[in-house]
Amino acid sequence: MTTGEIQHITDAEWEVMRIVWTQGKTTSKEVQQFLNQKMDWKTTTIKTLLARLVEKNMLSTEKSGNKYIYQSLVEEKSSIQFETAELLEKICAKEVGAVLKTIIDDSLLSFDDIERLEEALEAKKEYAVDAVQCNCTPEQHS
Known part of the structure; x- marks a missing residue:
């Protein structure tokens, strides 16, 4: 995979990227078929989002032929790390632990997920x- 520069993307663009990451290569028609199960977006909306992601x-x-094939230039994992x-960066460093706890509390996790989190926390204790x-x-503080 060629590596593009990871940038902030909108929620709508994120929906499109999730499909491209899953499919590997895809067309605007395929993106629309997948998104129609979740959103009621018009073809022009999908094409606009794809064009923005290309830009x-x-x-x-x-x-x-008469269609365009889209492929990701950035890895999903890298994009998730960037967004995280x-x-x-937007919150007070003193609140990071509370935010992570909230994310964990609000997320459905597998036993494997919990084990990996426990290992990560155990390793973090060293520092x-x-x-x-x-x-x-x-x-910012009163």
């Missing part, structure tokens, strides 16, 4: 600190 260098496109980092320092500007 953002998230998708490549090649013409095949972007989310965590844990007594208190996380706030990374906010003074104006």
